[in-house]
Amino acid sequence: AVGSAKTNVGHLEAASGIVGLLKTALSIHxxxxxxxxxxxxxxxxxxxxxxxxxxxxxxGDWPRPGQRLIAGVSSFGMG
Structure with a gap:
């Protein structure tokens, strides 16, 4: 599955990477x-x-119940 935190909270510029990380961590938790x-x-x-x-x-549920979950977060800044 592919997702984005921006659709939930908008673009937070310098904080957007941490929001993506938090969304992913909560998803895994x-x-x-x-x-x-x-x-x-x-x-x-x-x-x-x-x-x-x-x-x-x-x-929804992760596709493989009971197995170790793996996720990635991509974020970059310019300026």
Whole structure:
């Protein structure tokens, strides 16, 4: 699943990375995938299904119950 914290709280500039980390940590702690809000249709040039990806549209369970959870957070700043 692919998600973003920006859809939940907006872009927080310098704090956006920590918000992504917090959303991910809470997701792992509660063993629930949080949704990305207001997502309708992916850009046609991005083949999500072919890449094995899906945008998390609603709260759900991690795909492998009982196994170790692994997640990644991407964040960068400019300026």
């Amino acid at each position: 509660h063993r629930k995938l949080a949704p990305s809000l207001n997502f309708d249709t992916p850009h046609p040039a991005i083949p999500l299904a072919e890449l094995g990806l899906a945008v998390q549209r609603e709260t």
